[in-house]
Amino acid sequence: MPVRLTRGTKENVEISITDTSNTITDLATSSPHFDVKKDDGTAVVTNQAATAIGMMISCLCDTTTWPSDPHLNLFVKFTVGSEVPRLGPFDVYMIG
Secondary structure, three states: OOEEEEOOOEEEEEEEOOOOOOOOOOOOOOOOEEEEEOOOOOEEEEEEEOEEEOOEEEEEEEHHHOOOOOEEEEEEEOOEOOEOOEEEEEEEEEEO
């Protein structure tokens, strides 16, 4: 489901992660981070720290400096053992 953020605000975007192998139940110690990119691939936010509780990653998005593009792409990444999965893009639509 796409996320709608109001331009000029600081809001949390929560991404629910599902481990299909049922081996991971908590991402709190996985060093979660996120990136936001324009549709053309230009970075808006790079490697910003996020937080995790259980299998929910929370990305604090400060849109006060974001570009005027109406659509952006959010990617999350975290470390599990020797793997660093990068998930996304998750659609972010700017309003206001």
